[in-house]
Amino acid sequence: MKNLPSRVRVVEVGPRDGLQNEPCPVSVETKVTLIEALVDAGVQAVECGSFVSAKRIPQMADTAAVFQRLRRKPDVSYTALVPNLRGLEAAVACGVEEIAVFASASESFSQSNIQCSISESLRRLGEVTERATAVQIRVRGYVSCVLGCPFQGEIAPSAVASVAKELLAMGCYEISLGDTIGVGTALKTRAMLEQVAQGAPMERLAVHFHDTWGQALANVLIALQAGIATVDASVAGLGGCPYAPGATGNLATEDLVYLLNGMDIETGIDLEKLAAAGRAISHALGREPVSRAAAAIAAKGAL
Numbered sequence: 001m002k003n004l005p006s007r008v009r010v011v012e013v014g015p016r017d018g019l020q021n022e023p024c025p026v027s028v029e030t031k032v033t034l035i036e037a038l039v040d041a042g043v044q045a046v047e048c049g050s051f052v053s054a055k056r057i058p059q060m061a062d063t064a065a066v067f068q069r070l071r072r073k074p075d076v077s078y079t080a081l082v083p084n085l086r087g088l089e090a091a092v093a094c095g096v097e098e099i100a101v102f103a104s105a106s107e108s109f110s111q112s113n114i115q116c117s118i119s120e121s122l123r124r125l126g127e128v129t130e131r132a133t134a135v136q137i138r139v140r141g142y143v144s145c146v147l148g149c150p151f152q153g154e155i156a157p158s159a160v161a162s163v164a165k166e167l168l169a170m171g172c173y174e175i176s177l178g179d180t181i182g183v184g185t186a187l188k189t190r191a192m193l194e195q196v197a198q199g200a201p202m203e204r205l206a207v208h209f210h211d212t213w214g215q216a217l218a219n220v221l222i223a224l225q226a227g228i229a230t231v232d233a234s235v236a237g238l239g240g241c242p243y244a245p246g247a248t249g250n251l252a253t254e255d256l257v258y259l260l261n262g263m264d265i266e267t268g269i270d271l272e273k274l275a276a277a278g279r280a281i282s283h284a285l286g287r288e289p290v291s292r293a294a295a296a297i298a299a300k301g302a303l
Helices: 014-018 028-040 063-069 085-093 107-114 118-134 157-169 186-196 216-226 253-262 271-285 292-302
Strands: 009-012 045-050 077-081 098-104 138-144 174-179 205-209 230-233
Touching: 009 253, 014 028, 014 045, 028 045, 028 063, 028 271, 045 063, 063 077, 063 085, 085 118, 098 107, 098 118, 098 157, 107 118, 118 138, 118 157, 138 157, 157 174, 157 186, 174 186, 174 230, 186 205, 186 216, 205 216, 216 253, 230 253, 253 271, 253 292, 271 292
Parallel strands: 009 045, 009 230, 045 077, 077 098, 098 138, 138 174, 174 205, 205 230
Antiparallel strands: none
16 A cells, blocks of 8 residues: 555553543552553553543542652653643653643533633643643643534534644644544545645644444554554553543554554554553453454464
């Protein structure tokens, strides 16, 4: 295939996006063990938690403790989601060197998730980004609901492009485009990316697909063909947005790496070690990994 990247940067979001909706507490030790296993497998960018309200996302209440316990490697990005200046202050106190901020392409989702309009959320994020940049913290931006909203249905690609352009303008080094409820399909993904690319360089875009309708890998392929070289994924397919009814897990990192390996696209990730990390966290949560690749590896090992 033409125009495919030779290497893809995989951003592992399992420890944050994957665990944030778990109903039972996951210990700091379990989270740290997961993050370090992912890094040992070759993952070089891990979203380790979020500095959000403990009342709204109880599972992330111990993010500071997780960062304090981590044995950080110099060539790995250990990031955290930050919604506001208070969250940024907590991140700075923990020595976080990269944060993620988020806005929605859907007015309805923005109101439901953070109780404010898109324009107001961008104003707040501008303050966070300015302060973070001043203390030399890198900022990554998320746009949620890029292919559909649980409240208002389809989202116009122009709305996604507008939010992405503003996040870039305020200083985000990269924008991750998230299909928060996993409703996107290949042609809609292509149309959205083409619109966003009119105002944002493709090399500064990433994609983040949930797999609610089983379309995540197809959408990844479209993104790769468009020139995207950064993909978010969650080990064992963990995750689901707590403010998006019906959203199931993220694209499983194991399935993504298997796809990329089969296309001779480098990731630097050892699939066997990655699958072992997925099995371990799934066991800790009392269930099997969602990943098809992980299941195939386990079946092969049982022969």
